[in-house]
Amino acid sequence: MRAAVMTAYEQPLTIETVPDPACPPDGVVVAVRATGVCRSDWHGWMGHDPSIALPHVPGHELCGVVAEVGSAVRGWEPGARVTVPFCCGCGICEPCRLGETQICERDFQPGFTAWGSFAEYVALPRADLNLVAVPDELGDVEAASLGCRFMTAWAALHVHGQVRAGEWVAVHGCGGVGLAAVMIATAAGARVIAVDIDPAKLERARALGAEHAVAEEPVAAIRELTGGGAHVSIDALGLPVTCTNSIRSLRRRGRHVQVGLLLGDARSVALPMARVIAHELRVFGVHGMAVRHYDGMLRAIASGALRPGELVAKTISLDEVGDELASMGRFAQEGVSVVAL
């Protein structure tokens, strides 16, 4: 098969012909039709991810068609169009047994712990647990764009934040996952306040349904606009300042969801815990989404209430994926890029 192979960190990926993946007995081989390019791929390419062993094939946001089925698989046949969450479960550990595959103790992450989907084929284990059928209403590129940022934003709002119609939702940081959160919260009937320092991103957020756009002094502005604070607030960027701003912009009993990854020196952030206690705030982390929550999200998309395709900025070929990855360190992304095979 053709694959985009990483043989050294920070060096261009090379398109090579490599052996087709072997099908695991409990898994499948998927013929990749589309695969998203994500900032976590860039981190892997930079050498920030210890789970990657070289040579390596990145890619974790995929949509494809089942090409081969392992002998122990019960629920899938060749020809099924599928996606998977970026964090697949083992099915055996305690979180998996509770249905929380996204925090599996022995997780399988295509494109990190094994070769991923920047290739014509990708092998995926534990197919009966991890595979998700893609409804006909979704195109391949659209389905690939769900697997990481979009489904994390859905989980932040619906699984953790428990957003309800009429509530105020503040979104701190309007990159890919932030804009997905704006779209999802708006579709849920919430009133959205978008926060970013970039006017172009705020413009996008408004177009996707944000009622207010705030560039400066977000805590004071949000408390003023909402008459006391947001019900749900999301740090979609992952900086100490956006994290604490998000918590401080909540009303009493409000829910903060940390979506943006806190990396390097930001791994330990000093939180305003006195306020968390006094106002009974709730603070959640989110690490993707369990397989069992896909259904609600896919129904919302199939009904037309959500349009993840609008967040896809461009479609590229497999030959262009190396340049796309390298450019992520130089430019802020204009939205999600997806490779079509």
Ligand SMILES: [Zn+2]
């Ligand atoms: Zn597990």
Ligand SMILES: [Zn+2]
């Ligand atoms: Zn991703």
